[in-house]
Amino acid sequence: MPKRTDLQSILIIGAGPIVIGQACEFDYSGTQACKALKEEGYRVILVNSNPATIMTDPEFADVTYIEPLTVPMLEKIIEAEKPSALLPTLGGQTALNLSMELHKAGILQKHGVEMIGAKPEAITKGEDRETFKQAMLKIGLDVARSATVKSMEEARAAAEKLGTFPLIIRPSFTLGGQGGGIAYNKEEFERIVANGIDISPVHEVLVEECLLGWKEYEIEVMRDRKDQCVVICSIENFDPMGVHTGDSITVAPAMTLTDKEYQVMRDASFAVIREIGVETGGSNIQFAVDPVTGRMVVIEMNPRVSRSSALASKATGFPIAKIAAKLAVGYTLDELKNDITRVTPASFEPTIDYVVTKIPRFTFEKFPDADSALTSAMKSVGEAMAIGRTFKESFQKCLRSLETGARGFGGGGGKWGGDELPDDQIIKQKLGTPNAERVYYIRYAFLAGYTVEQIFNITKIDRWFLTQLQEIIQMEQDLKKQTLADIDAFTLRRAKQFGFSDAQLAHILKSDLATVRAHRKKIGVNTTYRLVDTCAAEFEAFTPYYYSSYGDENEILPPKGKRKIMILGGGPNRIGQGIEFDYCCVHASFALREAGFETVMVNSNPETVSTDYDTSDRLYFEPLTLEDVLEIYQQEGCEGAIVQFGGQTPLNLATALKANGVNIIGTSPESIEAAEDRKLFSAILNKTGLKSPAHRTALTEADALAAANEIGFPVLLRPSFVLGGRGMFIVYTEEEFKNVVRQAFDVMPDKPVLIDKFLEDAIELDVDCISDGDTTVIGGMLEHIEFAGVHSGDASMVMPPHTLGKAMLQTVREATKALARELNVIGLMNVQFAIKDNQLYVLEVNPRASRTVPFVAKAIGIPLAKLAAKVMTGAKLKDLGFTREQTPKHWCVKEAVFPFVRFPGATITLSPEMRSTGEVMGLDEDLGIAFAKAQAAAKPGLPTSGNVFLSVKDSDKTRAVELARQLETLGFAIYSTSGTAQHLADNGVKVNRLAKINEGRPTAVDMIKNGQIQLIINTPGGMIPRKDENKIRSAAYAHSVCIMTTITGAQAAVNGIKALLNKKVGVRPIQKYVGNVQLV
């Protein structure tokens, strides 16, 4: 069946900001979908509030709205654009839920918009647990025994009926299993159920038979409108049931199913997609299998493209999102070609001759107070994927891709690879409770003499996987008895085939990286590259998508005769290093291809656009370590490598790569280092006549304290060479300093810590610029809404600056240009300034792509990263036509999105340590509206009526009175506790007093839970919020109440509310903002 001609325009809803459970995989899927539909001649209308996405680049859709993903905004867009259809399945749970809300509100029907891909009925059937369960039973599939309950009484009755603990509790309609948990006893049961009912938007939870320890599988299915179904990939979880699949180590294809068992699962998957009624596109179906009896139950299905489908696409080379988009407009699988083989159709099932391992990346170090046990609620922020010819190879490669300090699995020294064993008690505990480091404790357990059976009994991880791990350890032990000099080629090749990195071998063989590498080459154990071809070599493949292995054959396709540039990606997402850097890498590739280069992308993150096989000329799905990168560089014969776009990961490799002969193009590694090195940096500042806050470096805790006392509190304490403000603190007293100084040293052992005078109540400014060595042009200046001290990744920002005067901005411009010149920047540079008492201070200079580059590029409509990539290959800005700074005539507000709701107990505060996972952009002619849009996009949005809870630190009290008066005028009622309440009352504000927590009821928390508080203004007194403050903040996050934790943020919120009450909120696509700039 050909494509539908009755559709002219299609609306795609993106997934919004990056949050846990919904990361850049939806940029990947959305970008593919936009491309696929545009290619077919449809007018594509895209809405996404996340500016750091490739999909929101103006060329990917015909009309692109960077607007909040809310029903009212979407309705406005539908009114303006009148799309013929809505494709709801490519923007994650966010898009699916919004589409359902639009449907339920009658908006789609009113405007004649057809939902394509999945119909509302199918989505309801797939998403509503009870309906889904009944549907499964109807088609003869088994499900976990369970009951859906809406109250504690019903829950208790259900638990009674199911008979035994543990029980699983899953709140309905929450993302990524949020708010769920496993209850081992009645007490836990009551707690989790109460919280679950609370957090579920429909106040409903599922109480379920516990399948803890069962084997877990996922099947990725596609269906077309002729009812043709195919399985794209099967995935087996290494971690058995009990750990959210997003937090599990997963392996493709399934490893321990016989054909009969697999075919039953395949047939069941088709039965599910048909019964649920997903007409076209992809779905993900999860199964659990009892390892003893083989009983198979359906866990759930996602009637949409998911994180797993992104993984399946990267694992097989089958572009699920692209094909799903084409199927949605009427094509059938047999009408579409397999891009990789070119001659065979898309109506087939990929078969792979390698093993893929995915390991999640956690950032518990950012939330030290949160529970780090892995459960059915997802907590990871990113993932790495690795491909190897065997499980062992892919597993070890994946561990070193994670960048958590491990060089592999089998002892490679470094973190987790030592030979010293922890106490048996700790080993047992770490095996028994799933956690981010469990695999390393499995190694310790084997080394301590545990058998496969013993470890299986504690972990329930399949014996097959455990045996594989045991083989790696056995190899490690065997190698240990040898020396590098007498190791033969057979043994060394086998070790490499087991996935051992040169760094691991260097440690095991008591040698060093360079010597191992040299010896390996000398005896002819060379890296070979194999193709990901969807078909296990049955057909010729034309897509240069590679992974490394140690085999008989190297499949690198002949060069096209063009100059080759390598681009190093950012590896797994983590807080501080996410989609923004992938955005920059993708732009670099697009720009250099445009300029006639052949681009070679190296990355290990399956969620990204950079690892789409058609983003670059050649894609290497490989770990970003010196060994892996150098090998590719040399075998491909690249003439240069770009390290400044992928965040800290490639920067950390820059010096070593250069030492090994890699030509780092753009700003030199020395300059990058100079910006980090206090002494060199001070010299540069002196030369340019710029100031920085008083600062010292220290190598010991004692020196650090002395330095702090010398410059005077408050101080900013931080480690060197980190991204995302890891281990960074603002310290007000000597006592606090003593408490945290160790943590700062621990982040980067052997490196000094930096102590800076902290400038209180200073205005902070982020500046991004581009330089070609001769010309430096400012890309954008972003003024922070919060005072200095909040990490720039977490701060709200306004572009152009909203309070700074022309003269100061001119000073900033000159300072920026002077720094670029002094650091010989070729490419991008980001500078953070602070302004206090009309004095300009330089806080930090980063001669590389920054997190704000995509935001700035969207704000001014200039592809900064593309220009930078071209500049790095020698082009001049003059020739590229970008020589003058442009500032938008409209307002662009950036707001950050935080994962606190995922980490109950975590300290909720804005600080120099970055904790946000994503960002949104609010665009408008009016600053108040732009801010309000950013808030709405970041959720929950500003209220326009109701009650405000105000509780501020002493120094904010004067300003709090002003705020309270404005809020009163706007019709809000003010609630407060003791100190703040008294101060407000003394100043004539009508205030309702609430009890402090533990001092009576009702408290602010009670009112939040009852939905009686619409806005919270709460600024912390000390370095970290007090316990009771944190309770209020946690409650606010859990109940989606708007909260402001800085006084300047609160003022911006009040301005936003004023604007919402007095002005019209409109929508406008970014294509219509193009040219809305002023030349400076």
Place this chain on the structure above:
Amino acid sequence: MSSPKQGILALEDGSIFRGIAFGADATITGECVFNTSMTGYQEIITDPSYFGQIVTMTAPQIGNYGITAEDDESRLPVCAGLVVRELSPIVSNWRGQIGLHDYLLKYGIPGLSEIDTRALTKKLRVEGAMKCCLSTLPISDEEAVRLAKTGRDIKGADYVKEVSAKEPYIWHPDDPKNYNAPFLPVGTTMNAPGIPAKRFRVAAFDFGAKHTIFRKLIRHGFDVQVFPSTYTAEQINEYKPDAVFLSNGPGDPAALPYIHKTVSALLPNYPIFGICLGHQMLTHALGGTTYKLKFGHRGGNQPVKNLETGKVSITAQNHGFATDARSIEKAGGKVTEINLNDGTVEGLRHTSLPVFSVQYHPEAAPGPNDADPLFVDFYKMIEARKAGKI
């Protein structure tokens, strides 16, 4: 590290692959082919169609779930040898009974692991299926290559007589060792259709039949009487079947004139359904021809388009020869299905008689069950015939 026993695979073009020996100690020759299925190594090595062949599994981790009696496709494994990337040291599956190494050892079949199966597969894809020698005994490279070159050529070889039943027998519906019940985990029913009350007698030729074909026939309402390949049309007539079934089997379909003759004689009198070699036998019986494919189709992901309904099924396949489309159209047959990868014939039917066949394996085992309804079609065809409609 105890050094593992070495083994060698030599191809007729002189190339050598070295690996680790497992299974039996033996030196064998055969045609080297690759199979791209990711599951089902047990069904593959027990599929009699692999007689005389050395099977390379492209999936790298083999042996993980062991061997279980109910998954056997014949009484004995008959492939000549097995080549894998990595052999599992343990069996991990709730149904697993013994390990792959022990199983092959028991039946005297040699295996090789730690071979770069992708490199081998690419070679076979580019240069075509090749004669080869696999040895797990001490043997020189030259000797192995010589043996590979002098090995039996599959072209023109009648392998059917080696694997076909020697005597007719009944495939008992109630014999637990026949494992006729569909495989379903406890708790899953998948609403399997009931077995029709009226049962038809089918005379099933065993050219090297996979047992699941008989199991599927039983499940779809047939009483199955199995006949050796050498049985004549007259002998079949004596049994008075309602229909005739032609099974899969090994070797060159052109080298079996005695079967072509038998099938020709049966054509006018019975509804006939053929699978794989059975499809090729029908081709020849109708007067068409077959030819050898470069490296064949072996795997569980082959897309087949039904030209009459336009629908695509994902099918299990195992064949090195194919029906010549033009020859069959000339001979009064109609090509009903084609392989979307290369356009080769995957199904045909007679323009007037109730006779049809497919090149692929609707019984799956291993592979997808998508084509299971063909057994229903066969049943309905007989019903229609009985009702005098065709």
